Amino acid sequence: MPVVHVIGGGLAGLSAAVEFIGNANVRVYESARSCGGRARSFYDKALDRRIDNGNHLVLSANRATFRFLGLIGAYDGLTGPGAPIFPWHDVATGESWVLRLNEGRFPFWAFCPSRRVPGMRWRDLAVMLRLLRCQPDDVVTSCLGDDALSRRLLAPFAVSALNTPIDAARALLLKKVVQECLLKGGRACRPFYPKIGLSETFVTPAAAHLTHMRAEVRTGCRVTGLQVQEGRVRALEVGAEVMEVAPDDQVVIATPAPVAAGLLQPSWPELTVPDAFQSIINVHFALPTSATYHGAAGRAGFTGVNGGMTEWIYLKPDLLSVTVSAANRYLSMPQEALTQQIWQEVRQVIQPLTATKLPQDAPQARVIIEKRATFAASVAQDKRRPSTVTPLSNLVLAGTGRKPGCHQPLRAPFVLG
């Protein structure tokens, strides 16, 4: 059987490997000590908790993710409220609400004050039409308005899904996300997140499935170069070692875009890839006393936040985890100030939901700044994304730096940091 050589053991590489196994021998080359890349869990000694590098939320519209979970037998690794509900709190005004989408496509929720965002009128839906008519060079702000739907749902939705400030984010990308989930109704918008952690849900079961299917997963194995001859990859260089790529073999590059460019540009000088990135900050607060939470946020396991730095809070009995997307704007802020400001927002939102007394000052916290969490989804950067197809006949690209292809766990639809 031919061999498929997969370079990179993040979610894109693992999902490519899982798709090919059974029809080919598969070999995964991962430079780190373990797979997972930008979606991984680890034990944090200071917190004495197992945490994720960053909270991930997946909507039911994300068929690629659910297909991957089905193939590795890990559907039950995700959990969620089981309904398209999104609790929200505005820390600037003190208002709380729950967005409750209806299952079907027709947006009944928009006509019902108790299900939509506060201050919204059904006429605000016109902004969706503006977004659907956006031009290729439009940014998100040029399609949104000053109405409640824009300010309280579409703008935070855009920042989270595109991980880019809305005055720079490409409207066309938001349009695709909105078409794939919000406009398909609640059935496409049920939120899910890992029951225990990212590694337990996505990485460990994928690695176990691949091992069971006799794939080779080589960790600590960095591919440093490609040997190309007559329009085909003939060998992979792993330091001083040369791994032959036989005539029927295929190669998938599923590394971050700059690494892919480094490997490919010698044989494909015209290749462009995104070269600007956006960070995501996660702050994990270890609770000194275990807590239970009531209300819609307790049922959902998370809540959205408007009007502050905090965007999402994930609620666990011993841990409150906060996500801040498009976070380049906060990188110069001292970590102590950032932690305290976020904790005060967390207290304001969470204290009314629990009988456990939350401390006045931030408890033990771990701040994780992923500086290159995603490419900056601007018009210019999106245009730099190559397609999955390359001029080399036995090589394809996978992963988030490429235009959507079959093995891309796209940061969409409405997948929130």
Ligand SMILES: Cc1cc2nc3c(=O)[nH]c(=O)nc-3n(C[C@H](O)[C@H](O)[C@H](O)COP(=O)(O)OP(=O)(O)OC[C@H]3O[C@@H](n4cnc5c(N)ncnc54)[C@H](O)[C@@H]3O)c2cc1C
């Ligand atoms: C904090 C945070 C929150 C996020 N939230 C969400 C979310 O809610 N929803 C969502 O969909 N997305 C989210 N994302 C984005 C998502 O995690 C990434 O899009 C996805 O994990 C990227 O997978 P990938 O396999 O394309 O790349 P990566 O995860 O970067 O994997 C690439 C792998 O290649 C390896 N590698 C690099 N160079 C080499 C080499 N030369 N040889 C061999 N191996 C190599 C790396 O070690 C890495 O394991 C988030 C990201 C972060 C950081």
